[in-house]
Amino acid sequence: MDGVLELILCDIGNTTFHLLINENEKRYLLNEKLPAFNEKVYYISVNDKGQDSLKSTHNDIVNLENYIDFETSYKGMGIDRKVACYGIIDAIVVDAGSAITVDIMSNSEHKGGFILPGFKKIENLYTQISSKLDFDFNTKVNLDKIPLCTQDAISYAILQSIIEPIKNIREKQQIIFTGGDGEFLSKYFENSIYKKDLIFENMKRIINANNCIA
Amino acid sequence: MDGVLELILCDIGNTTFHLLINENEKRYLLNEKLPAFNEKVYYISVNDKGQDSLKSTHNDIVNLENYIDFETSYKGMGIDRKVACYGIIDAIVVDAGSAITVDIMSNSEHKGGFILPGFKKIENLYTQISSKLDFDFNTKVNLDKIPLCTQDAISYAILQSIIEPIKNIREKQQIIFTGGDGEFLSKYFENSIYKKDLIFENMKRIINANNCIA
Known part of the structure; x- marks a missing residue:
């Protein structure tokens, strides 16, 4: 290069x-x-x-x-997920875009993952179900209290439907967030970081690891 | 009557x-x-x-x-949720239809609740995000294993995004399921029952409690 x-x-x-x-x-x-x-x-x-x-x-x-050197027994893993996980040793990798992909890396091995719908996609879905569920997301909803109004009932459910499945698979490893909603979601997890440019950083690593291609 | x-x-x-x-x-x-x-x-x-x-x-x-006698400090609770919770003493009440409403009754008091999108609404959302996420739901996906293919990654995420937020608020009380997807979801919870006709049963109770209206 x-x-x-x-x-x-x-x-x-x-x-x-x-x-x-x-x-x-x-x-x-x-x-x-x-x-x-x-x-x-x-x-x-x-x-x-x-x-x-x-x-x-x-x-x-x-x-x-x-050019990516990424092995996994997962069938059909998108290249964006592979790149996000590339070079990660022990962490949960969450890319929160129009879909939210959640992948587990352990001892540099990809252990599998799951795919939630993206934050805004879920938000918009409520309006499709009923005009009575058309509320702006309350970014300050308290997750330690059971909601007592519809705006909070929706905001709480959106957040918990994303947060709880991630917490459920977490052992003690770090969580690395990226993607448009990654920074916001990272605030709900201890021992987590937001890497805005994770994909680009890892694309550069792949280029460097294959310097013959420049 | x-x-x-x-x-x-x-x-x-x-x-x-x-x-x-x-x-x-x-x-x-x-x-x-x-x-x-x-x-x-x-x-x-x-x-x-x-x-x-x-x-x-x-x-x-x-x-x-x-005619329903149902008090709650929840603002804007739909009548269907009130009827589903009517007369319940201690339980989590889950009505799984085009939306999934989750309500907590404790000592005959409504403590609040939250609203998830319905099962099929979430399922259809994946296809809207990408044609590469267009898979039939795998009803037999194993929730104890991290998924290793996209069909399972989606099926697991759909189920966990519903199950985990409910588990998170549960203490030890029973869970009463109703609605089109209630029977299927009830299988994932111990100490739960499916009452297909919960709404109609409670509508009859309200009629009986107000026998002047017949």
Whole structure:
């Protein structure tokens, strides 16, 4: 590699292209046209349409899925989850985006995981069920008290439906959060950290581990 | 009252009219036309359109919301939840329909509760997030093992997002399940029972407690 400054990384999710352009983050919707880049674009993708769009506008691209060294007995694990867990020794890895993926790494081995719907997806679901359940999420709801109004009854349930399944599988390991709702969720767990750029950091590690590909 | 045999009960929910006609259960979608009845119809409703529809086709109707004796400091509790909890002394009451309401009764007092999205609503949400998450629910997923494939990762998460928040508030009391998914969910809890007709049974109790209204 010629140096970190010229790196362009692209994480294609279910709703956006998430780019790191010379250390600057930028998001584009999947139906938006990406700017032209002179540099090579290293990418991962869980969305075929997004990948096709990148391919149609850029020639010099490298799919890091072909280079990641990540073994697991889990069948069908998305590349975003593999990258999030890459190089982690002992931790629960939670990527809280449009879905919330929860994975267990133990002694550098992937032990499995589960997939919850994303925070905002659950929030919007209540309105679909009944207009009487159309409330803004109360970020200050007290989880130590049984709710006594509908706004809290919904806010409490959304949070607990995410928090309790994670607590249930936790032994004493650290929890690493990433993704749009990761910082907010991390506040509900002791011994947890929020790594905003976990995916990009690990994409760089994969590039460095395969320096032949630069 | 002239006798139980002539009772017509109607529980208007968010998707159906649920009727008990002379002890026979029957469901109609909210946009379907109800048959004509000669008898008085005792009803509860959480859906204004459904209630309007009933009113437009039947004259001899009694809204049991006006007769239920149920005190709580919870603000905005739906009549269906009040009826489900009516007369319960010590239990957690779970009505698992298009929403899953969870309420705590302790010493005949309502202590509060919370509202999860319904089972099938959550299931359908995954497909909305990504076509790669479009799997049938695995009813036999093992909750004691961390999932190792996407179908199990989703099935496990759906179940745990419902089960764990309920376990978290449970002390040692019984759990009473009702609603379409109540029987299935009850199997995951010790000291629980499924009362298919909890709402109708309690509607009858309210009628009996107010025998002047017959």
